[in-house]
Each structure stands twice: as structure tokens, then as C-alpha cells.
Amino acid sequence: MITLLDYGAGNVRSVINAVEKLGERVVVAGTGRDILNAEKLLFPGVGNFGSMMQILRHKRFVDPLLAFLKSGRPFLGICVGMQALFEGSEESPGEKGLGFFPGRVKRFDVDRAVPHIGWNGISVKQPTDLFFGLDGDEKFYFVHSYHVVADDPGVVLTTTDYGYPFVSAVQKGNLQGTQFHPEKSGASGLTLLENFIRKDRELAIPGKSPSQTRLAKRIIACLDVRANEQGDLVVTKGDQYDVREGGNVRNLGKPVELAGRYFEEGADEVTFLNITGFRDFPLEDMPMMRVLEETSRNVFVPLTIGGGIRDFTDKNGRTYTALEVAAAYFRSGADKISVGSDAVTIAEAYLRGGQKTGQSAIEQISCVYGNQAVVISIDPRRVYVDSPDQTTHPTVETTIPGPGGQRYCWFQCTVKGGREGRDMDAVTLARTCEELGAGEILLNCIDRDGTNTGFDIELINAVKGAVSIPVIASSGAGCEAHFAEVFERTDAESALAAGIFHRREVPIAAVKAYLKGKVEVRL
Ligand code: 1PR
Known part of the structure; x- marks a missing residue:
């Protein structure tokens, strides 16, 4: 015992x-x-x-x-x-x-x-x-x-x-x-x-123990989860955040089963995003907690959960804090939580007030559970301009010109699953959240999500250059070479994909086999 x-x-x-x-x-x-x-x-x-x-x-x-x-x-x-x-x-x-x-x-x-x-x-x-x-x-x-x-x-x-x-x-x-x-x-x-x-084993130094070690680039499988028309919790996947097909929510499998499959297949981490968390409060939406509990019984790699982590008052007037939501997720088996929409609201308030209050979800959760447990999920979209002085936001000179031939763009943050654009850019959001105590950035990209056209290298370099915490590149992976590209052309610590894994187009093992010899991976 x-x-x-x-x-x-x-x-x-x-x-x-x-x-x-x-x-x-x-x-x-x-x-x-x-x-x-x-x-x-x-x-x-x-x-x-x-x-x-x-x-x-x-x-x-x-x-x-x-x-x-x-x-x-x-x-x-x-x-x-x-x-x-x-x-x-x-x-x-x-x-x-x-x-x-x-x-x-x-x-x-x-x-x-x-x-x-x-x-x-x-x-x-x-x-x-x-x-x-x-x-x-x-x-x-x-x-x-x-x-x-x-x-x-x-x-x-x-x-x-x-x-x-x-x-x-x-x-x-x-x-x-x-x-x-x-x-x-x-x-x-x-x-x-x-x-x-x-405690009955021999003492030995294992034969292949290296004299120097290297941190591996992580390959993360992401499961966007929501209830479908029948009320079942399903893994879904959108194209540029639109998860419906023929009016119905796409159903790509059951969350616990799929997470188990990815663990067996060698995923370095598994992320669940409760994508309707901005309107369905997680503590009222307990199935997500059960998904975590069941998953963590058989999946022994880190689990991240995002969606709906914010302060909330229910219809009976009872108030819950974001810290309570996070605590419930941790108790259910999460190792990290990810904050999406609320991170934008928090950063806006911090930049307006100019001072830390200690009260924001990011500050409170990182204080209790450590910075490493707080991931910020960013949902940016490109906004094109002809020249940098057309906006107050930091721009990049892009190799992918806009619809009107514009040569510059900035990366606008959105909230509520991409439904609402804010006057905040991804670079500022990432930097601000790091200051407030976040430990990692999950950098999605609405323009690339579900397109299989590869990661947005310009976006990733812009954000990675602004922070000293790890960045997870997300959205757009379509083949093994896209993972090599993101690790060769950016300093992102990990790359996340969803659609190609769900549809069994590219197995996780194939991604790692392709990367072997090019970048350090866990095989
Ligand atoms: O705002 O704190 O409640 O959190 C909601 C979370 O749900 C956010 O992290 C947000 O990114 C996510 N989310 C909301 N709506 C959607 C949607 O798709 N309609 N999904 C959504 C975000 C992006 C990635 C996806 C990658 C890789 N999906 O999760 O897995 O883009 O996809 P790909 O490899 O198939 O291209 P809050």
C-alpha cells in the first residue's frame, strides 16, 4: 500500500x-x-x-x-x-x-x-x-x-x-x-x-543513459469538444472555426476514446477545448469534468483543458470565480487549464488600468497552481493594411498579401470562438498575459484552422519573439512536412493539430518518424 x-x-x-x-x-x-x-x-x-x-x-x-x-x-x-x-x-x-x-x-x-x-x-x-x-x-x-x-x-x-x-x-x-x-x-x-x-529491483545505471540530454519538440493532439444536436458530447472540428456541415455539428468521435487513442499513438500531450464554454458554464456542464476524469484514468501524458474559465453568476445569483472553475478542472485530472476569451478581457482591463490587481483569473490561478498550469489560448485573425501607420497595432510585412494586395497585416484577437473581434492584437495579448503570470501560449489561427495549408509562420514568429514563455503553434497542419517547417522556421516549442489526426490522414507516429533526425522528438 x-x-x-x-x-x-x-x-x-x-x-x-x-x-x-x-x-x-x-x-x-x-x-x-x-x-x-x-x-x-x-x-x-x-x-x-x-x-x-x-x-x-x-x-x-x-x-x-x-x-x-x-x-x-x-x-x-x-x-x-x-x-x-x-x-x-x-x-x-x-x-x-x-x-x-x-x-x-x-x-x-x-x-x-x-x-x-x-x-x-x-x-x-x-x-x-x-x-x-x-x-x-x-x-x-x-x-x-x-x-x-x-x-x-x-x-x-x-x-x-x-x-x-x-x-x-x-x-x-x-x-x-x-x-x-x-x-x-x-x-x-x-x-x-x-x-x-x-522496491525489489537491482541497483544499476541503465546502459544507454546519455551524458547530455535534449528537450524534445512536443506534438500535441487537440480535441475540440461540444454537445451535438442529440445532446451528446462529441469531438468536432471546424474549417476556420465553423464546425457545422449541412447545418449539423460535425461528429468526429467520442472524447475519451479519441484521447486514449492519441496516448497510445504517442501524443506528447492531449488538449481538450470545450468550445462552447463561453456560453455554457463548465460547472453547470459537468460532462466535461467526467470526460477529464475518465481520460486521466488511462492517459498518462499531460492533459490541458480550456473553455469557460471565467467568473460567472448563475441564474440563481450564485457567483463562481474562475479560480473555482480551474480548481474543478484540476481535481478532475487536468494538468493545465487554458484561458481564451477571458484572457482578452483581462488584458484589456490591465492595459487600461496600468496596474496588476491580483484579482484576475490569470493572476489568481497562476498564484495557486503555478504559472506552468496557466495556458493562454489565442484565436487571432489577420487584418490587412497597406502600411504600418494605418493601425496602432504591431504589424508584419507579409509574404501572403491581402485580398487587395496589401503587404502588411496585424493579428486581431477574437473572443467567443472567433465570433467577435477585439481592438487587441495577438502579440500584445501574449506579452500582457505573460506579465500577469501565464506560463504558455496556445497560438491558434482562424485563417489556417482546418485548411491543411500549414502553420502561419509569420504569426508564430511575431508572437514567439515577444514572449519568453513556451509557445504551442496551432492550426493548419496538413502533412508531416508542415511540422518540420514550423520547427525549422520558428522557435515554437510544440505543434498542435486536430483534423489530420481525427480523420487518420496522418498518424502521430508518422509525424515523429518524419521529424526524427531533423528536430529532437520523443519516439
Ligand atoms: O474562450 O476561454 O471559453 O475558450 C474556448 C476555447 O475554445 C478557446 O481555446 C478557443 O480556441 C476554442 N474554440 C472556440 N470555438 C472554436 C471553434 O472551432 N469554433 N476551437 C474553438 C478552436 C482551434 C484549435 C484547433 C486547431 C487545429 N479550435 O483547437 O484544434 O486550429 O486544427 P487543425 O489542425 O484541424 O487545423 P474560452
């Missing part, structure tokens, strides 16, 4: 699902005594270091935890759950860590996107049972802005390269911790968890 320490933030459901999938029972520690009595303790941490330590103190978990760590029984800390073992973190300078290991947690100081999000390798430094049955050249899923700097090199189990080598796992006897998320790292992650659960 595994005891899980849940201090109340983020997605512990995935960890429980992964352990249960391996046939083991999980009990959640509710008291310090539960921690002291545990046989094996699993501590998944998500979000902010300081708020985690405050909750541990408030629940009087610190002394039992230290006693457990001294006992020599098996312990596995994940992400911030590993960072907690050290003395403190730059993320929350006033807040002490458990101090079990000497060293501190520092923010990445690199000339590349932070957070470090995605699949990266591990270089194993000492014999361990954790990677038993693995070759050592597998990739694991990371999502973090801070990393451990250990004063005692003897505790370093693995390092990973992101600008420089950082500590990606620690080990001292039975006490182990990983910066990456085994519960989100597909079959390799499940093997690692099984090794922790069984």
Missing part, C-alpha cells in the same frame, strides 16, 4: 490513477500519524514552493515528514515534492524547506523559454533501482521554472540539460525524488513508479 501526501494543490488524481493502474492501493495521508505509519510515502508537489511549505506547516506535517525521512523507509518526492527536501527556494525566499538535504532551489537562468516544459532525457549518475527495466535513453515530462542546486553531489541521481545541466532526480538510500513527473511520462514513467512500488 502506498501513502500519498496530498497538501491540496494541483493534480494528485493523476498520481493516484497511475499507482492504481499498477495494481497498488493508495491511501491519502490526512494526519501526521498517517505519515508516521506509512510503509512507502509518495509526495507529489505542484505549484508554488512557499504555499506548499505553509500548508505543510499549517497541517502539522513537517515533523512527521522529517521523522519518516529519517526512518529510511521508501519515499518518492515528485517535482516540488522533491524540492521540499532542500533548505529553501528562490521562489519563496522567506519560506524554509524541510532542509533534509543541503542546497537550495533556484530559478532557471537560461537564454530560452522558462518554464522548462516538455519531454527531456536523464543522465544517470549513480546505481539505482528506479530505472530498472529502462534503457536510460527515455524521455520524461518536466514542467518547472525552478530547479535544485544540491550542495552534496552524493545525492544527485540524475542531471538533465536545459541551457546547463541541472539536478533532475535525487537519491540517498530509499529516499528518492524526481523533478520530472513519472505519472505524466507515459510507459517509462509507469515503469519508474512500479519500481518504486515494488
Whole structure:
């Protein structure tokens, strides 16, 4: 039996699902005594270091935890759950860590996107049972802005390269911790968890462990979900956001089934967009929560969900906050949430007022769940002009002239699934949301959506050049070469597609096979 320490933030459901999938029972520690009595303790941490330590103190978990760590029984800390073992973190300078290991947690100081999000390798430094049955050249899923700097090199189990080598796992006897998320790292992650659960494996350094590692470009499968005329929740897909054919909503399959298929086929992440979320409030539209719950039982890669994340007052006058909606999504199995229409409203208000209020959905959700959990979904459309002085928005000189031969354009943000254009451009929106605490940009493109004509390279370069958080290129993929093009001609960290995967025109494995040797991918 595994005891899980849940201090109340983020997605512990995935960890429980992964352990249960391996046939083991999980009990959640509710008291310090539960921690002291545990046989094996699993501590998944998500979000902010300081708020985690405050909750541990408030629940009087610190002394039992230290006693457990001294006992020599098996312990596995994940992400911030590993960072907690050290003395403190730059993320929350006033807040002490458990101090079990000497060293501190520092923010990445690199000339590349932070957070470090995605699949990266591990270089194993000492014999361990954790990677038993693995070759050592597998990739694991990371999502973090801070990393451990250990004063005692003897505790370093693995390092990973992101600008420089950082500590990606620690080990001292039975006490182990990983910066990456085994519960989100597909079959390799499940093997690692099984090794922790069984604790009867040989110690070894896996044969193919590399001395240097590389972050892979991610291939993401996206499922646009809504109810059809019969009231069934279906995966649909539009052409330039029009999802109807012959008056009916196109039905391309069932969300849970399709997500399971994409996991099996090697998707690096799965994204659900509840595309009518702007009018159907998610907490009244519970089927979407069930889709997430069911999906997360069998899909062990990161899940993002978007649609309807905003403050809302129902017809009885009850008010819900965007944070409550996000919390419900996280509890149901989401690792990241994506904010679409509301992000535009928030950015408009911030630019008008000129000051952060701490009250916006982006600020509140990133404060509680961490920046890495907040994705901004942008739905832009080109607006052509003859010259840059015809608009106050930043323009690009385009190689695809407008209908009247215009040589410049800007990228207008829309809300409500493309129905309403706003006086806001994608570049400003992305930059503003990063300032407010967003951790990633999902950059759609209405002009390219469903057209199979390739990604809008000019749009992606314009936005990517304005932010230092990762960007997901979306809309327009029609063949394998389009993915190579977007990674060769832009610095986007990942590429997302929908239609070609749903219609089985191009399998995910074919995309990765095509990219192999051109860009780093997880095979
Ligand atoms: O505004 O916070 O409630 O969120 C609603 C979410 O739903 C937004 O993220 C918005 O992008 C999305 N959405 C709303 N309406 C539509 C629609 O299609 N009518 N879908 C919609 C957005 C774009 C991508 C699509 C890619 C790749 N769809 O999700 O998957 O364009 O497609 P392709 O590979 O087939 O070209 P809120």
C-alpha cells in the first residue's frame, strides 16, 4: 500500500490513477500519524514552493515528514515534492524547506523559454533501482521554472540539460525524488513508479543513459469538444472555426476514446477545448469534468483543458470565480487549464488600468497552481493594411498579401470562438498575459484552422519573439512536412493539430518518424 501526501494543490488524481493502474492501493495521508505509519510515502508537489511549505506547516506535517525521512523507509518526492527536501527556494525566499538535504532551489537562468516544459532525457549518475527495466535513453515530462542546486553531489541521481545541466532526480538510500513527473511520462514513467512500488529491483545505471540530454519538440493532439444536436458530447472540428456541415455539428468521435487513442499513438500531450464554454458554464456542464476524469484514468501524458474559465453568476445569483472553475478542472485530472476569451478581457482591463490587481483569473490561478498550469489560448485573425501607420497595432510585412494586395497585416484577437473581434492584437495579448503570470501560449489561427495549408509562420514568429514563455503553434497542419517547417522556421516549442489526426490522414507516429533526425522528438 502506498501513502500519498496530498497538501491540496494541483493534480494528485493523476498520481493516484497511475499507482492504481499498477495494481497498488493508495491511501491519502490526512494526519501526521498517517505519515508516521506509512510503509512507502509518495509526495507529489505542484505549484508554488512557499504555499506548499505553509500548508505543510499549517497541517502539522513537517515533523512527521522529517521523522519518516529519517526512518529510511521508501519515499518518492515528485517535482516540488522533491524540492521540499532542500533548505529553501528562490521562489519563496522567506519560506524554509524541510532542509533534509543541503542546497537550495533556484530559478532557471537560461537564454530560452522558462518554464522548462516538455519531454527531456536523464543522465544517470549513480546505481539505482528506479530505472530498472529502462534503457536510460527515455524521455520524461518536466514542467518547472525552478530547479535544485544540491550542495552534496552524493545525492544527485540524475542531471538533465536545459541551457546547463541541472539536478533532475535525487537519491540517498530509499529516499528518492524526481523533478520530472513519472505519472505524466507515459510507459517509462509507469515503469519508474512500479519500481518504486515494488522496491525489489537491482541497483544499476541503465546502459544507454546519455551524458547530455535534449528537450524534445512536443506534438500535441487537440480535441475540440461540444454537445451535438442529440445532446451528446462529441469531438468536432471546424474549417476556420465553423464546425457545422449541412447545418449539423460535425461528429468526429467520442472524447475519451479519441484521447486514449492519441496516448497510445504517442501524443506528447492531449488538449481538450470545450468550445462552447463561453456560453455554457463548465460547472453547470459537468460532462466535461467526467470526460477529464475518465481520460486521466488511462492517459498518462499531460492533459490541458480550456473553455469557460471565467467568473460567472448563475441564474440563481450564485457567483463562481474562475479560480473555482480551474480548481474543478484540476481535481478532475487536468494538468493545465487554458484561458481564451477571458484572457482578452483581462488584458484589456490591465492595459487600461496600468496596474496588476491580483484579482484576475490569470493572476489568481497562476498564484495557486503555478504559472506552468496557466495556458493562454489565442484565436487571432489577420487584418490587412497597406502600411504600418494605418493601425496602432504591431504589424508584419507579409509574404501572403491581402485580398487587395496589401503587404502588411496585424493579428486581431477574437473572443467567443472567433465570433467577435477585439481592438487587441495577438502579440500584445501574449506579452500582457505573460506579465500577469501565464506560463504558455496556445497560438491558434482562424485563417489556417482546418485548411491543411500549414502553420502561419509569420504569426508564430511575431508572437514567439515577444514572449519568453513556451509557445504551442496551432492550426493548419496538413502533412508531416508542415511540422518540420514550423520547427525549422520558428522557435515554437510544440505543434498542435486536430483534423489530420481525427480523420487518420496522418498518424502521430508518422509525424515523429518524419521529424526524427531533423528536430529532437520523443519516439
Ligand atoms: O474562450 O476561454 O471559453 O475558450 C474556448 C476555447 O475554445 C478557446 O481555446 C478557443 O480556441 C476554442 N474554440 C472556440 N470555438 C472554436 C471553434 O472551432 N469554433 N476551437 C474553438 C478552436 C482551434 C484549435 C484547433 C486547431 C487545429 N479550435 O483547437 O484544434 O486550429 O486544427 P487543425 O489542425 O484541424 O487545423 P474560452
